[in-house]
Amino acid sequence: MLSKHLPTTSRHFVRLLRPSLQTRPFSFDLALDHKQADNVPGTFHVQTYNAISPIGLSKYPASTYEVVTDRVCPTAHAIMLRSHKLKEEEVPHTTRCIARCGAGTNNIPVSRMTELGIPVFNTPGANANAVKELVLCGLLLGSRKIVQGIGAMRELGDKGEAREKVEKIKSQFGGQELKGKTLGVIGLGHIGSATARDAAALGMNVVGYDPGMSIESALKLPNNTKLVENMKSVFANCDYVSLNIPYIPSEPSEGGTHGIISRDLLMSAKKNCVIVNFARGELVDSEAMKDWFDSGSDGVYVSDFPDDLLYDHPNTILLPHLGASTEEAEDAAASMASNTIQNFLENGEIVNSVNFPETRLESRGDTTVRIAIVNENKTGVLAAILGELANANINILQQVNRSSSNIAYNVIDVELDTLSEGKFKSWAELQEGLTMVDGVISSRFMNDVYGTGYAKKIEGNYYV
Numbered sequence: 001m002l003s004k005h006l007p008t009t010s011r012h013f014v015r016l017l018r019p020s021l022q023t024r025p026f027s028f029d030l031a032l033d034h035k036q037a038d039n040v041p042g043t044f045h046v047q048t049y050n051a052i053s054p055i056g057l058s059k060y061p062a063s064t065y066e067v068v069t070d071r072v073c074p075t076a077h078a079i080m081l082r083s084h085k086l087k088e089e090e091v092p093h094t095t096r097c098i099a100r101c102g103a104g105t106n107n108i109p110v111s112r113m114t115e116l117g118i119p120v121f122n123t124p125g126a127n128a129n130a131v132k133e134l135v136l137c138g139l140l141l142g143s144r145k146i147v148q149g150i151g152a153m154r155e156l157g158d159k160g161e162a163r164e165k166v167e168k169i170k171s172q173f174g175g176q177e178l179k180g181k182t183l184g185v186i187g188l189g190h191i192g193s194a195t196a197r198d199a200a201a202l203g204m205n206v207v208g209y210d211p212g213m214s215i216e217s218a219l220k221l222p223n224n225t226k227l228v229e230n231m232k233s234v235f236a237n238c239d240y241v242s243l244n245i246p247y248i249p250s251e252p253s254e255g256g257t258h259g260i261i262s263r264d265l266l267m268s269a270k271k272n273c274v275i276v277n278f279a280r281g282e283l284v285d286s287e288a289m290k291d292w293f294d295s296g297s298d299g300v301y302v303s304d305f306p307d308d309l310l311y312d313h314p315n316t317i318l319l320p321h322l323g324a325s326t327e328e329a330e331d332a333a334a335s336m337a338s339n340t341i342q343n344f345l346e347n348g349e350i351v352n353s354v355n356f357p358e359t360r361l362e363s364r365g366d367t368t369v370r371i372a373i374v375n376e377n378k379t380g381v382l383a384a385i386l387g388e389l390a391n392a393n394i395n396i397l398q399q400v401n402r403s404s405s406n407i408a409y410n411v412i413d414v415e416l417d418t419l420s421e422g423k424f425k426s427w428a429e430l431q432e433g434l435t436m437v438d439g440v441i442s443s444r445f446m447n448d449v450y451g452t453g454y455a456k457k458i459e460g461n462y463y464v
């Protein structure tokens with residue numbers, strides 16, 4: 001937890017002079033959030049959940065980052081996780097950002113984090129190849145009775161009858177080829193577009209649906225991809241359907257994707273359609289899927305997610321969430337997340353955030369102090385922030401202000417030597433003034449003593 005702001009007389013201050021930069025005229029006083037036992041000024045603390053690739057974690061310089069993997073770190077400046085279902089109480093007040101090593105962020109309370117001014121990052125595309133390969137495997141598992149065949153060979157083997165009976169039983173396990181069949185891809189992002197491309201290379205016809213497709217994804221699609229207007233066209237016309245969209249836990253009528261693969265869609269599907277779901281289990285109405293099978297469909301459901309209703313249904317093949325579990329994907333996602341966290345903590349840069357606007361500002365010079373401010377996106381807040389800086393006679397060298405829905409983010413580089421004779425006598429006072437502006441959520445004065453310089457307003461009180 002951050003220590004409650006103390007009266008000026010007992011505040012903890014540090015003189016910000018990095019030994020290696022003694023010549024740099026960078027010496028202002030800042031209140032430190034170092035009341036916690038293991039918060040050593042000079043290091044950033046990264047709390048991990050799940051097993052994160054050591055290659056990714058090695059991107060943090062050991063001299064300035066402490067990665068805590070084996071215990072709760074009450075002073076985490078950043079949290080790094082995979083599918084761990086993060087609770088608000090696991091996010092200490094010191095936390096500036098959260099990074100998901102992967103694509104889906106539905107295990108993180110993103111809206112609440114936005115209210116708290118905490119950017120949530122993910123790693124777009126980092127694990128897409130791994131998932132795409134397993135989607136292709138899923139198409140094959142749904143086409144040929146591979147799983148059943150392996151089971152039968154085990155059974156015969158147990159009885160010592162495998163060699164004798166194999167040629168007699170194999171006719172039970174026939175299948176169909178992918179070549180010439182039509183695959184519908186719902187969601188043409190990193191995974192969906194790569195799936196479309198490689199399915200076409202296997203000779204499949206591809207139909208796609210994604211009203212929000214990026215140009216980058218569009219360029220990856222095979223030339224003969226047929227884009228359709230709705231999911232009904234996909235289900236009505238395809239032999240295979242691959243789901244590659246995010247899970248948003250509200251009903252489709254409210255903009256979510258919960259149960260978006262509905263009874264209506266399933267009942268309109270071809271009788272032997274193979275549905276491959278490496279996106280999220282909650283996208284599918286499991287009851288409706290069971291009813292579809294039980295009403296005489298020969299369809300197959302291949303999914304990467306648990307399902308307590310369908311787990312033992314003969315038309316279903318379920319895997320234990322293995323899509324991104326390759327060395328390559330784990331290394332790539334963790335490395336991307338580590339870099340994203342460092343860029344944010346050290347420079348205030350925001351890239352690959354699911355709740356904050358992309359923000360970059362070229363790096364500051366030695367005589368510059370970089371201030372990052374998170375505020376509610378409402379009229380007058382930016383003007384009030386700039387007013388506080390003017391009151392401190394601060395000269396702004398460059399700044400960027402970005403907003404997305406109800407959050408705004410500012411990175412402001414100010415001249416180091418200009419704080420004088422104004423309303424505020426110290427940088428710490430200035431930080432308090434800025435943070436207490438109506439609508440401001442938090443502020444960071446980025447400096448050479450890592451882990452310091454963060455202040456926050458919590459229920460109207462100032463915390464550093």
Ligand SMILES: NC(=O)c1ccc[n+]([C@@H]2O[C@H](COP(=O)([O-])OP(=O)(O)OC[C@H]3O[C@@H](n4cnc5c(N)ncnc54)[C@H](O)[C@@H]3O)[C@@H](O)[C@H]2O)c1
Nearest residue numbers: 103104187188189190191210212244245246278279323324
């Ligand atoms: N099984 C796994 O281990 C695994 C691994 C990675 C990702 N995933 C899941 O796959 C999803 C997709 O991953 P990605 O890397 O391709 O993400 P992405 O963001 O690159 O692509 C998602 C695409 O879905 C589209 N989309 C969103 N809502 C849609 C809707 N209602 N209808 C049609 N299109 C819609 C978007 O416009 C976007 O193009 C992730 O959100 C995650 O849930 C699973």
Ligand SMILES: O=C(O)[C@H](O)COP(=O)(O)O
Nearest residue numbers: 082083102103104324325
């Ligand atoms: O959304 C994702 O990236 C995947 O579901 C991967 O999850 P994992 O990192 O827990 O394997």
